[in-house]
Amino acid sequence: MSEKRIDMLKNQRVLVTGATGQVARPIAEQLDKSNEVWAAARFSDPKAREEIEAQGIKTVNFTMGEEDLSHMPDVDYVIHCAVNVSPETTEQALTDNAEGTGFLMKRYRDARAFFHMSSDSVYRDNPDPQAVIDESATLGGYSTYSPHYAMSKLASEGVARYQARELQLPTVIARLDVAYGLCGHGGVPTALYQMMRGGIPYTRKSNGESFCCPIYETDIVEQVQGLLQHAAVPALTVNLGGDEAVSVEEMIRYIESLTGMSMKIEEAALATWQMKIVDATLRKKLAGPCKTRWQDGIRTILEQRFPGSVTA
Numbered sequence: 652m653s654e655k656r657i658d659m660l661k662n663q664r665v666l667v668t669g670a671t672g673q674v675a676r677p678i679a680e681q682l683d684k685s686n687e688v689w690a691a692a693r694f695s696d697p698k699a700r701e702e703i704e705a706q707g708i709k710t711v712n713f714t715m716g717e718e719d720l721s722h723m724p725d726v727d728y729v730i731h732c733a734v735n736v737s738p739e740t741t742e743q744a745l746t747d748n749a750e751g752t753g754f755l756m757k758r759y760r761d762a763r764a765f766f767h768m769s770s771d772s773v774y775r776d777n778p779d780p781q782a783v784i785d786e787s788a789t790l791g792g793y794s795t796y797s798p799h800y801a802m803s804k805l806a807s808e809g810v811a812r813y814q815a816r817e818l819q820l821p822t823v824i825a826r827l828d829v830a831y832g833l834c835g836h837g838g839v840p841t842a843l844y845q846m847m848r849g850g851i852p853y854t855r856k857s858n859g860e861s862f863c864c865p866i867y868e869t870d871i872v873e874q875v876q877g878l879l880q881h882a883a884v885p886a887l888t889v890n891l892g893g894d895e896a897v898s899v900e901e902m903i904r905y906i907e908s909l910t911g912m913s914m915k916i917e918e919a920a921l922a923t924w925q926m927k928i929v930d931a932t933l934r935k936k937l938a939g940p941c942k943t944r945w946q947d948g949i950r951t952i953l954e955q956r957f958p959g960s961v962t963a
Contacts, residue, residue: 663687663726664727665686665688666691670691670708672733677832677869678875679708690709716751725761726762731765738797741803756815756818760819771927773790773808783896785933786888828863829892830868831868837956844957847903847913852917856920861925861926862927864895871891890930894935899923
């Protein structure tokens with residue numbers, strides 16, 4: 652099957668929220684090469700703002716849940732990645748993630764398209780660790796590491812769906828799987844390497860390995876642009892994971908083979924991370940395949956983030 656061409660954004664005004672984060676920062680940095688990009692974030696770390704502005708990217712202060720967004724710049728496209736991953740209460744989760752999305756869409760009701768980065772945590776866990784989860788699967792997920800997160804992402808989707816119709820704002824809702832790369836904390840592969848180095852064990856489920864579809868940061872940048880071409884009213888909802896399903900345990904074995912280190916694996920009812928295999932059929936139909944094999948992505952991360960770590 653021939654690869655679908657992804658139409659890249661060019662000469663557009665683009666707002667990227669959460670722009671200091673692992674997922675959004677590569678998007679802002681790459682799009683700025685051919686567009687006027689505004690990076691929106693709280694910028695609690697002044698150094699992050701300085702680094703972004705040094706690349707010629709414009710910055711604007713943005714706080715999730717903020718109602719008055721009149722200070723925000725006019726743009727053509729909005730890529731909304733900002734999120735409170737660890738809200739302390741249900742109230743905070745809904746205010747920041749759900750209501751915050753609604754206020755942002757209201758501010759940008761005249762944009763050409765709105766991209767809302769959701770999460771596959773909205774799906775209810777399937778007892779089969781190798782079940783392939785498509786966009787019609789049962790919702791109602793729960794994240795043990797952040798009890799109020801998954802429900803707020805699902806609520807955010809409801810707000811985004813409503814605002815897309817109410818404002819007639821073409822919208823894409825993308826349910827992100829395991830993102831990884833060189834920016835931010837690096838994702839699961841970086842965490843696994845650091846756990847190995849620190850002697851911290853990984854806990855696997857008693858009923859089998861934990862599978863996911865990791866997607867590398869450069870693929871995320873391309874896929875976001877490709878999916879934006881299909882923003883619609885009513886909103887389009889699509890999974891956003893890589894093309895390959897791989898277990899965390901297989902990642903561990905691969906990192907061990909590259910570094911010569913080893914990781915102790917314990918067993919319990921719940922794994923260290925809750926994982927899912929998300930169906931990529933719709934995403935590939937709309938925006939084409941990913942380009943980075945998970946092995947190549949992990950090797951790149953180790954070589955660049957931890958020089959000297961790869962010995963094989």
